[in-house]
Amino acid sequence: MPITLDTSLPPSLYPLAWLIGSWEGTGALSTADASTPDIRIEQQLSCTAGEDGTMQWRSTIHRIDAPAPLPPTSAFARDTETEPPAAAGSGERTLLHREDGIWTVGDLLPGQDREAAEAARPGTPGSFLSHRLEAHLSRRDEPAEEWAGEVRGPRVQLALASPDGEIAATRMFGYVSGRLMWLWEHRRPVPDGAAGETALTPYLSLEMHRV
Structure with a gap:
């Protein structure tokens, strides 16, 4: 599904035009115990454009006493044939x-060719530029968090x-066939007494559609 650019958006939010709007969907919460199903x-x-050129983000996630959806919604679902x-x-x-x-979209990341991107066919990989993103x-009763990264297409x-200074968590979003x-x-x-640190592991994954 093509991305429709709302020209009433502040230009600073053009890179996030595909995310602006209301979404809902289902997914899976990973449990710490490998023997426990997701x-x-x-x-x-809700992602809305702010008058100051930023994007306002509001997310509400409920845990449901029910089996997690099957892949591809659950990006980390376990092998159901053995469970x-x-x-x-x-x-x-x-x-x-x-x-x-x-959310605030920042400057272009260095080393990019703006002229080449503008000359490329819209929607192709060469037409996308990477912008800094903050x-x-x-969340209620928790310290505010400062996430940083990039948006590209x-x-x-x-x-x-x-x-x-180590990476404590990551989030990855993608617009695929009209779904988020x-x-x-x-x-x-x-664990108590263990040395080092644990690897990044899936916490939750979701597949969402526009409301």
């Missing part, structure tokens, strides 16, 4: 988290740095 989640997401089927569940909804924030996100990559796919990975706490 958990179904549902998200309502017993999950119980149907009660369908009870529990708020996982509500998040508000502001997201200030906050219909794709966003964000990373959250830990106090020591995204994956959130993080580092789980290191």
Whole structure:
């Protein structure tokens, strides 16, 4: 599905034109225990243009007492052939988290050829330019987080740095065939007495459609 550019948007938000709007969808929450099936989640997401040229982000995710969707919605679903089927569940909804924030598109990343991109056929890989991206996100009763990364065409990559400068979490968003796919990975706490740090592992993934 082609991306329609709303020319009423501030020019600073043109790189995020494909994300502006309201979305909802389902996905999977990864459990720390490999023997425990993934958990179904549902998200309502609103991305609106701010008068100051930033994008306002509001996300609400509920945990559902029900089996997680099958792939491709669950980007990290386990091998169902080797696991017993999950119980149907009660369908009870529990708020996982509500998040508000502001996204800011910055300057072009260095080393790009703007003239070549403008001359390329729209929608082709050569027509996309990479812009710096910052997201200030906050959830109730938790410190605000400063995510940084880039937007290139219909794709966003964000990373959250830990106090020591290491990557603590990542988020990847993509606009695919009219749907919004995204994956959130993080580092789980290191077990007591263990050395080093854990690797980035999937936390949640979702497949969303426009409302």
